[in-house]
Amino acid sequence: MRFFGIKILHDPGFYFTRFVGIAFLCYSFFLTSYAEPxxxxxxxxxxxxxxxxxxxxxxxxxxxxxxxxxxxxxxxxxxxxxxxxxxxxxxxxxxxxxxxxxxxxxxxxxxxxxxxxxxxxxxxxxxxxxxxxxxxxxxxxxxxxxxxxxxxxxxxxxxxxxxxxxxxxxxxxxxxxxxxxxxxxxxxxxxxxxxxxxxxSSSLAPLTNRGFVTLHDAFAYFARAYQLKVVGVLETTPDVSPPPRYLGELMRRMRQEKVSVIFAEPNSPKRLAERIAADLKIRVALLDTLESGALKPGEYEAAMRRNATVLIRELGAATP
Ligand SMILES: [Zn+2]
CATH class of the missing domain: 3.40.50.1980 (Nitrogenase molybdenum iron protein domain)
Structure with missing residues (x-):
């Protein structure tokens, strides 16, 4: 300690080094504190x-x-x-x-x-x-x-x-x-x-014209892009119960088109989809509307690919 305490304190270069170090710290603090906002x-x-x-x-x-x-x-x-x-x-x-x-x-x-x-x-x-x-x-x-x-x-x-x-x-x-x-x-x-x-385009091509029904009218553009067939939707107004007469007509068309699955949504109640699926003896699966999602890079593409996987699983084996 004596070595540092006496010999170095008398060295002018030591003071200069300290001055430069402190100045640099102040400058760094200024950059991180003020530059970003x-x-x-x-x-x-x-x-x-x-x-x-x-x-x-x-x-x-x-x-x-x-x-x-x-x-x-x-x-x-x-x-x-x-x-x-x-x-x-x-x-x-x-x-x-x-x-x-x-x-x-x-x-x-x-x-x-x-x-x-x-x-x-x-x-x-x-x-x-x-x-x-x-x-x-x-x-x-x-x-x-x-x-x-x-x-x-x-x-x-x-x-x-x-x-x-x-x-x-x-x-x-x-x-x-x-x-x-x-x-x-x-x-x-x-x-x-x-x-x-x-x-x-490639993975969904075999599903062309295999009819399905969704909870609300979210998949019109998706279906148009990949030649998929949305036979109808349960809720014509999102989050509002549809009129019974509308549902009766939709179920008639679902039988006619041999619809085998209703796609409900991860963040919405599934009761209506389950009730109609039970009446028609068909399945309920989940398709993501991407109205909500994890806020991280690549998540849009990942969620779209997950939807494609679900569609292939649910419609791939259906009778055309
Ligand atoms: Zn929507």
Missing amino acids: VGRLRVVTTIFPAYAVASAVAGDQAIVENLLPAGVGPHDYQLTAGDLRTIQKAQVIVQNGIGLEHWLERAFKSNPTLLTVNLSDGLHDSLIRDPIHAADHHSADETKHHEEGNPHLWLDPKLMIRSTTNVLRAFQKADPTHAAVYASNATVFVQSLQKLDQEL
């Missing part, structure tokens, strides 16, 4: 597919937060005070559009400078599917959520590629300094979506 674009997304696109384009360059908690559906969502605070901090919001986020309207008043991008922006009318409605009369309020068309376009990876371009343009506009980083990230995601689409 100022430098990074803040993005808020509404539902899992919007998060999937936004987080893929953002990479490490932007902060992306999703509003809907895990397992919560978008059709009847209520905005919380916490959501409003998240939106107030953001520069960009990525939503699906086509009338899905009707609950978001008051949020735009809380942040008037927010740049809004829709996954559905630029989608030609001819690509937007009409929702299935019950033949019975129902109120305007029941149909308002889908009045602009069927919103579930994220279940077609080709449409997700268009959505990626929409998100890329918005990020480049909001944060032009990092335009090249976002473009590079978007290219990688689009390649992943193209690979997914090719895989699904």
